[in-house]
Amino acid sequence: MTELLEELKNNEKKTVYDPLLKDENIIIDIKDFNLYYGNKQALFKINMQIPKGKVTALIGPSGCGKSTLLRSINRLNDLLDYVRVEGDILLDGESVYDRSVDLSELRKKMGMVAQKPNPFPMSIYDNVVYPLKINGVKKKSILDEVCERSLSYAGLWDEVKDRLKENAFGLSGGQQQRLCIARAIAPEPEVILMDEPCSALDPIATYKIEELILSLREKFTVVIVTHNMQQAARVSDFTAFMYMGFLVEYGNTINIFKKPKVKDTEDYITGRFG
Amino acid sequence: MMKKNVRKKLADKIAKYLITVGGIGTILAVLLVFLFLLWTTIPLFKSGEVSQNSLAKSELSDVRHGIVDEYGLIAAVFDGEAFEIVSLPTGDVIDRMPLKFKWTSFGYNEKRNSYIFATEDGGILEVDFEFKKDNINQGVAEGKARYSVTDGRLMEKIGDQENSYYAGIKIKDLIKVQDGKKITNIDEIRNDNDNFVAYLTDDKVLHLNEVITKENILTGEISTQVNESNIDLKKVLNGRNPDYLKINSSKTTVMIFFKDGEYISIDTKIFESPKILENKKIFSDGRKITYLDFLIGRNTILVGDDKGYVTAWWPIEDQLNKNNLVFSQIYSFYSGDDSPVRFISPSKRDKSFVILNEKGRVSMYHMTSGKHLVDIVSNLTKPKIALLNQKNNKIAIFGNKGDKIETYDLKIPHPEITFRSVFGKIQYELTSKPEYVWQSSSGSDDFEPKFSLIPLIFGTIKATIVAMLFAIPVAIMSAIYTSEFASKKIRNSIKSTIEIMASLPSVVLGFIAALIVSPFVENVVLATIFSFIMIPFSLIFMGHLVQLLPKELLNSMGKYRIWIILLVALPLGLYLGVIISSFVEKLLFYGDFKYWLHNYNYSPLGGWALILLPFGVGITIYLYRRFLYEFYESLLENKSYHQAGVIELVKFFVLTICSVIITFFVAFLITKAGIDLRYDLPIIESIMNTYVQRNALIVGFIMGFAVIPIIYTVSEDALNAVPEHLRSASLAAGATQWQTVVNIILPVAMSGIFSAIMIGFGRAIGETMIVLMAAGNTPIIDMNIFSGFRTLSANIAVELPEAVINSTHYRVLYLAALVLFLMTFIINTFAEMIRIKYRKKSSQL
Structure with a gap:
């Protein structure tokens, strides 16, 4: 472990990339990204390109920095004032970390789905149209349309269409999570960031969410953090394996799972540690 | 190993018991405080207790009037021919003084225990009584009865000592009417240095006679000045002889009554030229006067009638002409039977009096509180008079010749307190309408304490509301700032600063308020008020100005822009x-x-x-949102960031001007309608009026400082308790921090913030030192924000040290404490209930 830390600090370790990535249309470009929580470095020199219109999974053992990396993309880590970053992340070729960036504008381009379903304490309808309302959309016809479209997309419309005005806490966990997805896609973002979206759900709800993720791929770029290797294998096109804040291996999901090039990846996938 | 286990268990048990005892102890302590307050205040509402003391055989002839001494042991009674000094416990006549003159009329001066007599030959005499008590320190015979009569003295045996009671009588010639006319009615008022006598002669002329005695302090020389005047009443009296003649305490009115209810008053304000003021029938239903006397203080006339009622009268302002005083009935008391009132004995201690009716029922009432104190039916066959002693603890009833003397022991601790006199409007003597008054003490003897808690409760609420108006926005805004916007470092320093504020002793704040802030503000009242308006204005103005800066610069300023705005806006606002x-x-x-x-x-x-300015601003914002918002949005379309900033700034100025115009328009309409906020508002009378240096505004400001920390701390906790995932979900959805606060954080934390406000409310209600020092302590009900007030807590602090233990005043102060306790208890319970409900709700999130 300490050896690895030494290697990381001295920039001796190099990420192994799958060459297939070269043909893809890149939407997020992470460049030499370091992140510190106070004095502790949490991300080490991440270089990663996320392709457009695909599902990219981030896997790795607990505390490896995959959630941190995900939250760095929409700068949610900025909420903590002891966080410091180096390097840059580009969204559509524009820097996310530029000082002149308007955070709310930036985040409107990236929907986010959290680990635990986090509906707001308001009605189902208000939950879905919240991102539009804060954006100043007031016309009821537009809001109604977006609400129906997003909920249909999230596969929730038929279940809730008669009780849109009811409190969102009345839904089951899986429904709540799909509601959160509907909320994330309501403003039609470019990227959807998912932070272990199924970790709090039962297998059937998980299955439904996975189905949903697969269908989302048609319209959005999805970046998903997951603990569950099978899930990564099932839903993602590309997989990145992270370990101790370092991107160990990144490439086509089939390649990563079938013939990993790095031994750590293999150990993790086969369940030897993690 | 075993040993360790035992020790662990022991420690566990001890801790468990200690905690249980502590918890129950706390509840018990609160309960005990409550019970103690209740126990101290309940006696206030009890009515009197009576027990028959003695029934003594007497040898008296028909009694007409009398005086009982302080202890209720001996009495001087007048039967028309002589004064007899009677021992009440034994019924013996211990002294007898026959009058050596033929009298035509007499009056009674309750203040000096004296009678004034008009004699047949036109003389005026005064008979003074002095009741005395001596302690004899000699051995007393063993078998001696408790009460005995020897040598014209009543002896009372207490242990091996004896007290002797007796009365001294003094007769003094006052005036001699020159022409020897017969006096039909007479009354006098006598103080130390002056003597005022009014008498009616049989030629129907009312004579006023005033003797003023002055003593030169240096030489000790005594000079006497005699003034005389008269008024001819032939016309109004029409040959009849009046039944009662009375002079009021201020010697401004001489009142004449007939038994049929006719009343004539003569204004003697101008001594030299008295004039007739009123002449009317006081009863419209044909009742007849059967007895009439003054209540203590000679301001209220008590009229006993043949229907068994006693009515209390005094002159009040005429509703049409406020300078005109009209003699009016204020209170009415029922003697208990529909039989004529025989006698009224006013108390020499307070505003209570004893009624005796023909059926022998004795009722005692307190006039202003209306409390029915005593109800006894006499055992005598035909009771004539019932006399109350000075201490209000004995009633002596005298009957016909040869009848017995009945004495009763009374226990009337708090005659002036009823629920109504503490919480309701009471019409006090000589006032024209019922009022809420707190006035617990005064210099004069016949003063009636006024114990309405309403002015104090009003003061408490006034102080609290003004303080909360200032504290709530400041405390909640700073809580929002520290919990949602500030960095951890700034947050910690602000939090600890505010907590230091909480540790400032309120006496220091009160000191600052009274000696620094109020004299300062007094000179710059309007500037202070305008600073409260202009600081928020300049903050918003700066917010708009900052938007004109290039976006890159603005974003790179990051969190510091708040400080930069504040640094400019604060001085600018001032x-x-x-x-x-x-x-x-x-x-x-x-x-x-x-x-x-x-x-x-x-x-x-x-x-x-x-x-109206706040309302003007509110109306403007509402109108703008309702009608102009879309137009404004369309203006902003396709505009660059900078242009939008300029448009925003212009909008801000236009709306500001609109607010001012709307405000002035409404103010103008109200002014035109002739309503003045300084004196003639309905119910609340005035919002602003005469400026008093220590006023509600100052107290609100400084007490606001005292409650800010508690509201801040609790609401900051409530804001922090909002789950982080909601915050980040909102931010991740693209909301700005402010949008997140308004749409997500505040609704979720609302109940917690509400309970913070209620806890602050509870704190402000109980606050003592600041209001004591800076509120002026005037117990008045006045909405005027520039006037002082007195709160329940300050009142307790000021008056408790000077209240005699277990006196009415003392117990009423405890009642004030009980009211305060209940107020804070209810508010705190309410706040706690909301907090618990909110805790349950937030655990759902």
Whole structure:
């Protein structure tokens, strides 16, 4: 472990990339990204390109920095004032970390789905149209349309269409999570960031969410953090394996799972540690 | 190992018991405080207790009037021919003084225990009584009865000692009427240095005679000045002889009554030329007067009638002409039977009196409180008079010749307290309408304490509301700032600073308020008020200005922009407050705001504009949202960031001007309608009036400081308790921090913030030192924000040290404490209930 830390600090370790990535249309470009929580470095020199219109999974053992990396993309880590970053992340070729960036504008381009379903304490309808309302959309016809479209997309419309005005806490966990997805896609973002979206759900709800993720791929770029290797294998096109804040291996999901090039990846996938 | 286990278990048990005892102890302590307060206050509402003391055989002839001594042991009774000194326990006549003159009329002076007599030959005499008590320190025979009569003295045996009671009588010639006319009615008022006698002669002329005695302090020489005047009453009296003649305490009115209810008053304010004031029948239903006397203090006339009622009368302001006083019935008391009132004995201690009716029923009432204190039916066959002693603890009833003397022991601890006299409006003596008054003590003897808690409760609520108006926005805004916007470092320093504020002793704050802030504000009243308006204005203005900066610069300023805005806006707001206030003072307040406040010739326009400004702003914002918002949005379309900023700024100015115009328009309409906020508002009377240095505004400001920390701390906790995932979900959805606060954080934390406000409320209600020092302590009900007040807590602090233990005053102060306790208890319970409910709700999130 300490050896690895030494290697990381001295920039001796190099990420192994799958060459297939070269043909893809890149939407997020992470460049030499370091992140510190106070004095502790949490991300080490991440270089990663996320392709457009695909599902990219981030896997790795607990505390490896995959959630941190995900939250760095929409700068949610900025909420903590002891966080410091180096390097840059580009969204559509524009820097996310530029000082002149308007955070709310930036985040409107990236929907986010959290680990635990986090509906707001308001009605189902208000939950879905919240991102539009804060954006100043007031016309009821537009809001109604977006609400129906997003909920249909999230596969929730038929279940809730008669009780849109009811409190969102009345839904089951899986429904709540799909509601959160509907909320994330309501403003039609470019990227959807998912932070272990199924970790709090039962297998059937998980299955439904996975189905949903697969269908989302048609319209959005999805970046998903997951603990569950099978899930990564099932839903993602590309997989990145992270370990101790370092991107160990990144490439086509089939390649990563079938013939990993790095031994750590293999150990993790086969369940030897993690 | 075993040992360790035992020790662990022991420690566990001890801790468990200690905690249980502590918890139950706390509840018990609160309960005990409550019970103690209750136990101290309950006696206030009890009515009197009576026990028959003795029934003594007497040898008296028909009694007409009398005086009982302080202890209720001996009495001087008058039967028309002689004064007899009677021992009440034994019934013996211990002394007898036959009158050596033929009298035609007599009056009684309750203050000096004296009678005044008009004699047949036109003389006026005074008979003075002095009751005395001596202690004899000699051995007393063993078998001696408790009460015995020897040598014209009543002896009372207490242990091996004896007290002797006796009365001294003094007869003094006062005036000799020159022409020897017969006097039909007489009354006098006598103080130490002057003597006022009014008498009616049989030629129906009312004579006033005033003797003023002056003593030169240096030489000791005594000079006497005699004034005389008269008024001819032939016309009004029409040959009849009046039944009662009375002079009121201020010697301004001589009142004449006939048994059929006719009343004539003579105004003697101008001594030299008295004139007839009123002449009317006081009863419209044909009742007849059967007895009439003054209540203590000679202000209230008690009229006993043949229907068994005693009515209390005094002159009150005429509703049409406030300078005109009309003799009116204020209270009515029922003697218990429909039989004529025989005798009334006013108390020499307070405003209570004893009624005796023909059926022998004795009732005692307290006039102002209306409390029915005593109800006894006499055992005598035909009781004539019932006399109350000075201490209000004995009633002696005298009957026909040869009848017995009945004495009763009374226990009337708090005659003036009823639920109504503490919480309701009471019409006090000589006032024209019922009022809420707190006035617990005064210099004069016949003063009636006034114990209405309403002015104090009002003061408490006034102080609290003004303080909360200032504290709530400041505390909650700073809680939002520290919990949602500030960095951890700034947050910690602000939090600890506010907590230091909480540790400031309130006596220091009160000191600052009374000696620094109020004298300062007194000179710059309007500038202070305008600073409160201009600081938020300049903050919003700066917010708009900052938007004009390039976006890159603005974003790179990050969190520091709040500080930069504040640094400019605060001085700017103060500066604008001073500039604009001096301008407004000249324009609307005739150059002097404080003078404008109590000069009703000046137009109230400026005051209305000042009060209505918040409403003007509210209306403007509402109208803008309702009608102009979409137009405004369309203006912003396709505009660059900078252009949008300029448009925003213009909008801000336009809306500001609109608010001012709307405010003035409404203020103008109200002014035109003739309503003045300085004196003639319905119910609340005035919002602003005469400026008092220590006033509600100052207290609100400083007490606001005292409650800010508690509201801040609790609401900051409530804001922090909002789950982080909601915050980040909102931010991740693209909301700005402010949008997140308004749409997500505040609704979720609302109940917690509400309970913070309620806890602050509870704290402000109980606050003592600040209001004590800075509120002026005037127990008045006045909505005027520039006047002082007195709160329940300050009142307790001021008056408890001087209240005699277990006196009415003392117990009423405990009642005030109980009211305060209940107020804070209810508010805190309410706050706690909401907090618990909110805790349950937030655990769902």
